[in-house]
Amino acid sequence: MTIQMFFLAFFGGAAVWFGIVVFRTHSMVRSALALLFSQTAVGLMFLAMQAEFLGVLQIMMMATEMSVMAIFMVMFMMDPGGMGAMEMTHQKRLSLWAGGLGVVAALAAIWLANWGPAVAEVPSAAEQTADLGRELLGRSMFIFQSAGLTILTAMVAATMVAIAPQKERPE
């Protein structure tokens, strides 16, 4: 077993385990923290796969995103601390079947497909970042700019929806 394989399996296991914890705990703050740890483990997997820029970006972005999510959860949940052990699930059996079938189908495709030989060498971190920069400001510039514009539009639209005048809340 190579060192890379060990770290991939370790961080991958952590990402999946914390992903499961998100839906197993009653405390919403713990859920948000578990998702943060899961996404951080994904970022660490990127680092193990020698994608330094993407790994650091993933960790930084998710730390911010999950902190915002934790604030929203405390704001909106009836029982954010989970002290009342409220049931907040429905159609559990259907969901388990759908999730299970999804995993089995994906695993079957992964292990039965012929992916061809793996490439051993990757460009250095500096080279990767420079290549990505050239890609973003060259061939993929239109897509990149579209993504930025989409985020801006979503931010404006979400703010407008959130601050729109509301009818009186029914008691």
Added chain:
Amino acid sequence: MSFELMIALSVGAAMFGTGLYGALSQTNLVMIIMGVELVLAAALVNLVAFWRYLHPDEPAAQMFVLIIMAVMAVEMTVGFGIAIARFRSRGSVEMEEARELKG
């Protein structure tokens, strides 16, 4: 065949299944968003694994990762915009109480 690629893709598959279960089983909008985030994280893992083990010389593969990250940000923005609107009008983000959205 590379076992590292298989491990990464299998982790992606497990995260996809977990996220799908969460998105379908939770009744709270914020928890549903969390499930979708896990599904998108699974896509990220797969994309980076494909880049690393099959096409490390192709920066377009890394660009796709940035696009998925943008999709994650947009999904959260729109989701929380709807959550705030729903909370202000109904006092709850429980999707069991949002059956009128069916039309």
